Amino acid sequence: MELGKLVRVCGQLGRRHVSSSRVHEHRGPFAMLSDVDVATFERLLGSSAVLTEPADMEAFNVDWLRTCRGSGAAVLLPRSTEEVSAVLSHCHGRRLAVCPQGGNTGLVGGSVPVFDELILSTARMNKVNTIDPLSGAVSCDAGCVLEALDTQVGEKAALMVPLDLGAKGSCHIGGNVATNAGGLRLLRYGPLHGSVLGLEVVLADGTVLDTVQTLRKDNTGLDLKQLFIGSEGILGVITRVAIQCVPRPCSTCVAFLGCPSFESTLQTFQAARHQFPEFLSSFEVMDAESMRCVRDNLHLRLPLDGEHPFYLLIEVAGSNEDALEESLLRFLDKCMSQSHISDGTMAKDSARVKELWRLRESIGEALRHDGYVYKYDISVPLATYMDVVALIREQVRGTSAIRVCGFGHMGDSNLHLNITAAGWDEALLGRIEPFVYEWTASVRGSISAEHGIGLHKKRFLHLCKTPAALDAMRSLKRAFDPLEILNPYKMLPPSS
Amino acid sequence: MELGKLVRVCGQLGRRHVSSSRVHEHRGPFAMLSDVDVATFERLLGSSAVLTEPADMEAFNVDWLRTCRGSGAAVLLPRSTEEVSAVLSHCHGRRLAVCPQGGNTGLVGGSVPVFDELILSTARMNKVNTIDPLSGAVSCDAGCVLEALDTQVGEKAALMVPLDLGAKGSCHIGGNVATNAGGLRLLRYGPLHGSVLGLEVVLADGTVLDTVQTLRKDNTGLDLKQLFIGSEGILGVITRVAIQCVPRPCSTCVAFLGCPSFESTLQTFQAARHQFPEFLSSFEVMDAESMRCVRDNLHLRLPLDGEHPFYLLIEVAGSNEDALEESLLRFLDKCMSQSHISDGTMAKDSARVKELWRLRESIGEALRHDGYVYKYDISVPLATYMDVVALIREQVRGTSAIRVCGFGHMGDSNLHLNITAAGWDEALLGRIEPFVYEWTASVRGSISAEHGIGLHKKRFLHLCKTPAALDAMRSLKRAFDPLEILNPYKMLPPSS
Numbered sequence: 001m002e003l004g005k006l007v008r009v010c011g012q013l014g015r016r017h018v019s020s021s022r023v024h025e026h027r028g029p030f031a032m033l034s035d036v037d038v039a040t041f042e043r044l045l046g047s048s049a050v051l052t053e054p055a056d057m058e059a060f061n062v063d064w065l066r067t068c069r070g071s072g073a074a075v076l077l078p079r080s081t082e083e084v085s086a087v088l089s090h091c092h093g094r095r096l097a098v099c100p101q102g103g104n105t106g107l108v109g110g111s112v113p114v115f116d117e118l119i120l121s122t123a124r125m126n127k128v129n130t131i132d133p134l135s136g137a138v139s140c141d142a143g144c145v146l147e148a149l150d151t152q153v154g155e156k157a158a159l160m161v162p163l164d165l166g167a168k169g170s171c172h173i174g175g176n177v178a179t180n181a182g183g184l185r186l187l188r189y190g191p192l193h194g195s196v197l198g199l200e201v202v203l204a205d206g207t208v209l210d211t212v213q214t215l216r217k218d219n220t221g222l223d224l225k226q227l228f229i230g231s232e233g234i235l236g237v238i239t240r241v242a243i244q245c246v247p248r249p250c251s252t253c254v255a256f257l258g259c260p261s262f263e264s265t266l267q268t269f270q271a272a273r274h275q276f277p278e279f280l281s282s283f284e285v286m287d288a289e290s291m292r293c294v295r296d297n298l299h300l301r302l303p304l305d306g307e308h309p310f311y312l313l314i315e316v317a318g319s320n321e322d323a324l325e326e327s328l329l330r331f332l333d334k335c336m337s338q339s340h341i342s343d344g345t346m347a348k349d350s351a352r353v354k355e356l357w358r359l360r361e362s363i364g365e366a367l368r369h370d371g372y373v374y375k376y377d378i379s380v381p382l383a384t385y386m387d388v389v390a391l392i393r394e395q396v397r398g399t400s401a402i403r404v405c406g407f408g409h410m411g412d413s414n415l416h417l418n419i420t421a422a423g424w425d426e427a428l429l430g431r432i433e434p435f436v437y438e439w440t441a442s443v444r445g446s447i448s449a450e451h452g453i454g455l456h457k458k459r460f461l462h463l464c465k466t467p468a469a470l471d472a473m474r475s476l477k478r479a480f481d482p483l484e485i486l487n488p489y490k491m492l493p494p495s496s
Numbered sequence: 497m498e499l500g501k502l503v504r505v506c507g508q509l510g511r512r513h514v515s516s517s518r519v520h521e522h523r524g525p526f527a528m529l530s531d532v533d534v535a536t537f538e539r540l541l542g543s544s545a546v547l548t549e550p551a552d553m554e555a556f557n558v559d560w561l562r563t564c565r566g567s568g569a570a571v572l573l574p575r576s577t578e579e580v581s582a583v584l585s586h587c588h589g590r591r592l593a594v595c596p597q598g599g600n601t602g603l604v605g606g607s608v609p610v611f612d613e614l615i616l617s618t619a620r621m622n623k624v625n626t627i628d629p630l631s632g633a634v635s636c637d638a639g640c641v642l643e644a645l646d647t648q649v650g651e652k653a654a655l656m657v658p659l660d661l662g663a664k665g666s667c668h669i670g671g672n673v674a675t676n677a678g679g680l681r682l683l684r685y686g687p688l689h690g691s692v693l694g695l696e697v698v699l700a701d702g703t704v705l706d707t708v709q710t711l712r713k714d715n716t717g718l719d720l721k722q723l724f725i726g727s728e729g730i731l732g733v734i735t736r737v738a739i740q741c742v743p744r745p746c747s748t749c750v751a752f753l754g755c756p757s758f759e760s761t762l763q764t765f766q767a768a769r770h771q772f773p774e775f776l777s778s779f780e781v782m783d784a785e786s787m788r789c790v791r792d793n794l795h796l797r798l799p800l801d802g803e804h805p806f807y808l809l810i811e812v813a814g815s816n817e818d819a820l821e822e823s824l825l826r827f828l829d830k831c832m833s834q835s836h837i838s839d840g841t842m843a844k845d846s847a848r849v850k851e852l853w854r855l856r857e858s859i860g861e862a863l864r865h866d867g868y869v870y871k872y873d874i875s876v877p878l879a880t881y882m883d884v885v886a887l888i889r890e891q892v893r894g895t896s897a898i899r900v901c902g903f904g905h906m907g908d909s910n911l912h913l914n915i916t917a918a919g920w921d922e923a924l925l926g927r928i929e930p931f932v933y934e935w936t937a938s939v940r941g942s943i944s945a946e947h948g949i950g951l952h953k954k955r956f957l958h959l960c961k962t963p964a965a966l967d968a969m970r971s972l973k974r975a976f977d978p979l980e981i982l983n984p985y986k987m988l989p990p991s992s
Contacts, residue, residue: 134766134878135909158770182713191712193722194690209964215875216687216908217678218942219726220960221949221987222969226689226722230715247773270630274654277743278774278814318774323819379711382630412712413631446714453717464716468705473718475975480968491717 027115028488030097033073037094041076044086049124051075060119063112064105064167068455070113072099077124081200081208081239087120088237089206097485100233102175103145105167107375110179110232110454114489120237122174129240130214133157137197137214139242142174149173159245162189166361174238180230182450187411188281188317189246192229199225200240204481214242227476232452233487235480249317252281253328256356257335257344258308262386264340265310269382269410271335272314276327282315283411287389290363290405293420297369298362303345312341312410313360321348363407363418370402370420374429376436379413380445388417388439395435399428414449437463453491461493470495523611524984526593529569533590537572540582545620547571556615559608560601560663564951566609568595573620577696577704577735583616584733585702593981596729598671599641601663603871606675606728606950610985616733618670625736626710629653633693633710635738638670645669655741658685662857670734676726678946683907684777684813685742688725695721696736700977710738723972728948729983731976745777745813749824752852753831753840754804758882760836761806765878765906767831768810772823778811779907783885786859786901789916793865794858799841808837808906809856817844859903859914866898866916870925872932875909876941884913884935891931895924910945933959949987957989966991 041050051057052074060075062068078084091098099117113119122143129139131153138153138161146161147168153159163176165183175181177199180192189195198212211225228236259265265285272280288309294300304311318324325348335341347353367373380388389406396404400421408416417436421428437447441463448457462470473492477484537546547553548570556571558564574580587594595613609615618639625635627649634649634657642657643664649655659672661679671677673695676688685691694708707721724732755761761781768776784805790796800807814820821844831837843849863869876884885902892900896917904912913932917924933943937959944953958966969988973980 132877134762136769180715180719182715186713190686190690193719194686203964203968207964209968210962211965213940213942214877215942215945216682217875217905217910217945219676219678219944219946219948220942220953221957221965222731222972223676223689223722223726224965224968226719226725229722230719235718247770249774266630273632274743274815276815278745319770319772320819320823323816323823327816327819379713381628381710409713414713444709446709446711446716448715449711449713450715452715457716461717466706468699468703469707469717469720472699472705472720472976476718476972479971479975 025114025489028097028484030485030488031094033096033116033118037090037096038074040090041074041087044090045076045078045083049077049079051077057119060101060104060121061112063109065107068109068112070099071116072113072119073116075119075121077121079124081202084120084202084237084239085206085208088202088204091118091485092205092483095483095485097488099487100178100237102143102172102178103167103170105171106175106179106454107451108448108454108456110452110487110490111175114455117488122172122239125239128152131157131159132214133159135214135216136245136247137242138245139212139214139240140173141240142172142238144173145169146171146173146176153245154248158248160248161243162195162246163192173241173243177229177241178231178233178238179452182412182414184282184409187283187409193226195244196225196229196241197244198242199228199238201228201236201238203236204483204486209236212240212242216244230452232454232491234477234491235486237486250319251321251324251348252315252317252353253324253346253348254353254356255314255328255332255344255346256303256359257312257314257341258304259310259312259340260308260342262310265312265410266382267340268312268335271340272331275331276316279316279318279324279327280314280411281317282313284313284360284408285410286311286360286363286407287386287405289403290407291359293370293403293405294359294362294366297366300359300362302359303356304343308342313356363405367405367418367420371422372420372424374419374432376417377449377451378415378417378440378445378447379449380415380440380443382410382413384443385410385413385415388415388436391439392417392419392432392436395431396428399431400425401428434460455490458491458493521610521985524593524980526981526984527590529592529612529614533586533592534570536586537570537583540586541572541574541579545573545575547573553615556597556600556617557608559605561603564605564608566595567612568609568615569612571615571617573617575620577698580616580698580733580735581702581704584698584700587614587981588701588979591979591981593984595983596674596733598639598668598674599663599666601667602671602675602950603947604944604950604952606948606983606986607671610951613984618668618735621735624648627653627655628710629655631710631712632741632743633738634741635708635710635736636669637736638668638734640669641665642667642669642672649741650744654744656744657739658691658742659688669737669739673725673737674727674729674734675948678908678910680778680905683779683905689722691740692721692725692737693740694738695724695734697724697732697734699732700979700982705732708736708738712740726948728950728987730973730987731982733982746815747817747820747844748811748813748849749820749842749844750849750852751810751824751828751840751842752799752855753808753810753837754800755806755808755836756804756838758806761808761906762878763834763836764808764831767836768827771827772812775812775814775820775823776810776907777813778809780809780856780904781906782807782809782856782859782903783882783901785899786903787855789899789901790855790858790862793862796855796858798855799852800839804838809852859901863901863914863916867918868916868920870915870928872913873945873947874911874913874936874941874943875945876911876936876939878906878909880939881906881909881911884911884932887935888913888915888928888932891927892924895927896921897924930956951986954987954989
């Protein structure tokens, strides 16, 4: 066992790049990559599509947050479904483990190898195949970068991909689907399970499973594509995606508001949901500490006087700018008169809209200025949405913690809880975990709202899944990948 | 083999109630119901929850369209998940086959037994458990009738179930989920795969799989609930449903329009999708023959002068009546000026809205006045949407066919193709099938857009699914129901 028994994730990537969790794993019973394998891959893909030099592989072996480093023995860069199929067929025959990788922007250590798994990247599979301006159906290769895809469907057909997230400039649509990415527009357009129309997937043994179609309604047998949405690469490699795109809204207005209490943010949300559900595209909340951090660490100026216990960013989007603005103004008047909001500002020109969004979107960057950030991404019932922030403040009192912030996609019940310290501190971590996961499970929340399980959260999965559910997941894994070559060590904890 | 080898579907339910397909099946290797089994069920459920008298079972043994009659040996009416689990555990131990049944409104013979399968009805499981006015999440038992559930969430929290279909007064929400029902609002609110939040399912061996949660975002492991949406009862029995409800729109406007050509209906659709996507809730098309049938057979008056090659019914719904009406008027003006529509009328008061909808919704009833109706429910790419209607008119020329009509949810690319004749005619059927399915498959359409596969379409499934996809479905069946006791003979064709 040359590769050691401990995943090499901790303490070696610099002070700010230390994993929040140590994960102990044994290497599985997989073959080691041989020269013959490399020659086979070079024959199948061409030699430029097979990387084996450590320097060339570095960016593929380390994750985006730099919390884990694998030792992938080779990086394979197929250009077509047929090439993916040929590669997997060979790997299956030899029992070589494979780590499928999209844009490598995942946040839970799911997209890099743990030991020497081969890295199968979709980076060279990036063609948009069809855009139907009439129905909005778009089909493309899995390696299309989300932002590039969105730009293309916008320019060619005034459409928009119903998915938007911070990593859009790097993430692949195939990776988005494989991790069931959520993001900023879910409140309006719903999850990928509703908008993905079809998938082409290569199974562990190289079989191509083609469920690509471009129809909204299709009740012909078990809906196989659904299985692969959010499967994090453990059941198959997604090679093509068909997705229902939406008409691109003509205009957008944003309001940035101060609220006197959490209760008042709830009242404002309820009013917005009922007053203009058809326009509402984002409903984001930030607590005072989050905004203080943005102000102090990034020197951004808040557009409101004084300090407020909570802030809201509300976005509405639609086809008629006047109607949109009028709706939003009427709504804000009403909220002010009912004292749900204390102060606010509104924007409709795109530069000012971006400026307001920047206050929300730069929280992550501002937090990093404190030093190390412990990041949690949970869903909780709205009534208890901010409870955990206060509880964690209590938990970390007297430790090295600098601040505890709560913010997130309130419209989707999705909270980002962040704790900062000058550096990595095991004792502080012990105060946060497993407490935060156990508390979340106790309110029937989700311990991972949109980031997935990957490597980092595997040992907490049992907190929110019954033994019967874990057994069902394992039987699906057995049915689709009996040799367990696809993304081993990820998502599913071993059966006890 | 006392029950015969031929499914008794044909010719015995009256002239108008004859199946459109003969399906040959052999009874599977299941146990026969014994007195001891009946006593066991009576002990588990109470004797009033076990029906064995033929007269009591009649309504459960015959489907809604009266195209199939089973010989279910008993009807079981559990009141709780625990009772469903106890029943299935016993059936699994004895290898007794089970046909799960909701409101029995399915159109493909999926909800009634083929031989003597026990009928497991959810009719007595009809409690609404929780309604969260804030998030819109609702959880309820599987046997809740769709319309009753919708009324309750409307009255208690101004919410609406994001699903509406003709059978809403009888169908169960559990059955809707099990068949992935589509219906009239899909264009606006998307499919159930996007709006179902969680399910509780009892597996074939009685194991309770609880994935009920009420959160919009939850990426914790494989999304098991998705497997059961549209599984037509072959993988498990759905006992509870959590669903994301939407704010009930305050106002609705409907336009009924005449169009000079199919091309102009496409242009109108494209304009509507881009001009007010946030309001558009239905986009229905009817050909001249459909409207002629409504006029001649039901003596309904069309609100437009003369006859038009195509008619559209467009519904918009939203939170502001004035904005809605103004949007629709502006849109109609533009369409008229561009000659995409020749004539039209518009309504916003609810009585008149219902009257216009009646023209669309009574087509089915009007067709039945001709005699026998051959019904097809397909999805096709919009550009080819009406092609099959002309092709079928050609196909049936010189037969007993009275008329060929095309109408449907054009906004979802979903066409209802209907052919009428005075009575059942095998020769006419031979002109339609398998042609209609083969043609649909050839344009990569769906041979069943929203009705499912059930018993009637099983033998055509291979036309639109690859062998690899059928194999994957079978391996899922094996993983969840190795003894194949759940809804046997349905959906999956035997492997060849």
